[in-house]
Amino acid sequence: MLIMLLLNGCSTVLARHGLVLRATPWTVLYWLLVCSILVFVAGLAITLYKWSIKKEKLRYRVIVGCLDVGAVISSLLFLALCFFIYAFTFEPEHVVVRNNQKFVACVVSFTDVNVYYYEYKGKLFRGEKKLGEEWYGSGGYDPFTTSMDVKPKRSWFEE
Numbered sequence: 001m002l003i004m005l006l007l008n009g010c011s012t013v014l015a016r017h018g019l020v021l022r023a024t025p026w027t028v029l030y031w032l033l034v035c036s037i038l039v040f041v042a043g044l045a046i047t048l049y050k051w052s053i054k055k056e057k058l059r060y061r062v063i064v065g066c067l068d069v070g071a072v073i074s075s076l077l078f079l080a081l082c083f084f085i086y087a088f089t090f091e092p093e094h095v096v097v098r099n100n101q102k103f104v105a106c107v108v109s110f111t112d113v114n115v116y117y118y119e120y121k122g123k124l125f126r127g128e129k130k131l132g133e134e135w136y137g138s139g140g141y142d143p144f145t146t147s148m149d150v151k152p153k154r155s156w157f158e159e
Contacts, residue, residue, distance in 0.1 A: 007029055007033065014125070015128060018127055018128045018129065019121055019125040019126070019127070019128065020118070020125065020126055020127070020128050021124065021125060022093055022104065022123070022124060022125060022126050023090070023091060023092065023093045023106075024093075025124050027086075027090075030082075030086065034078075034079070034082045037078070038075055038078070038079065041071050041074070041075050042071075042075070044071070045067070045068045045071045045072075048064045048067060048068065049064055049068060051064070052064035052065075088110070091106045091107060091108055092106075092107045092142055092144075092145075093105065093106050093107075093126075094107070094144045095120060096117075096144070098117065098132065098157065099157060102120040103117040103118065103119065103120055103131065103132065104117070104118045104119070104120050104126040104127075105117055105144065106118065106126075107142050107143065107144065109139060109140050109141060109142060110140065111138060111140070112135065112136075112137065112138050112139070113135070113136035113137065113138070113139045113140075113141060113142075113143060114133065114134070114135055114136075115133065115134040115135075115136070115143065115152070116130050116132070116133050117130070117131050117132035117133065117134075117157065118130060118131060119131060131157060131158050132155070132156060132157035132158065133155065133156055134152035134154070134155040135152060135153055135154040135155070136150055136151075136152050136153060137153050
């Protein structure tokens with residue numbers, strides 16, 4: 001919970017200064033949050049198990065055993081959900097030069113291939129304001145990593 005509050009606070013402060021975390025640091029923070037939740041649940045399950053052993057009564061061990069099984073199943077479902085969310089929200093980023101200016105290009109290619117350009121602010125951050133956009137049509141590919149020679153069908157950049 002502390003990591004979630006810290007992450008939310010950091011993103012609010014960054015947004016005030018027109019900054020957004022790039023994909024790699026965001027991914028690291030996302031998985032740190034997921035792992036910290038799983039570690040918390042595991043620690044709680046271990047603490048309950050140790051408590052049930054001290055009580056030396058079978059009913060406590062059965063109840064805590066059922067809770068531990070529920071915690072394991074819930075953790076596995078939570079982890080699967082986190083992978084699912086990550087897979088559908090991940091947007092690859094590339095640092096490119098367009099119009100003699102360095103940009104961070106974010107590729108969104110679920111059904112249509114759109115590339116959004118933001119100001120490059122370093123390895124950890126990019127600008128918040130969209131400075132350009134390119135549309136490559138339908139597909140599900142990354143125009144920066146494909147071996148095909150693809151050209152945007154529509155594009156605009158701020159002057």
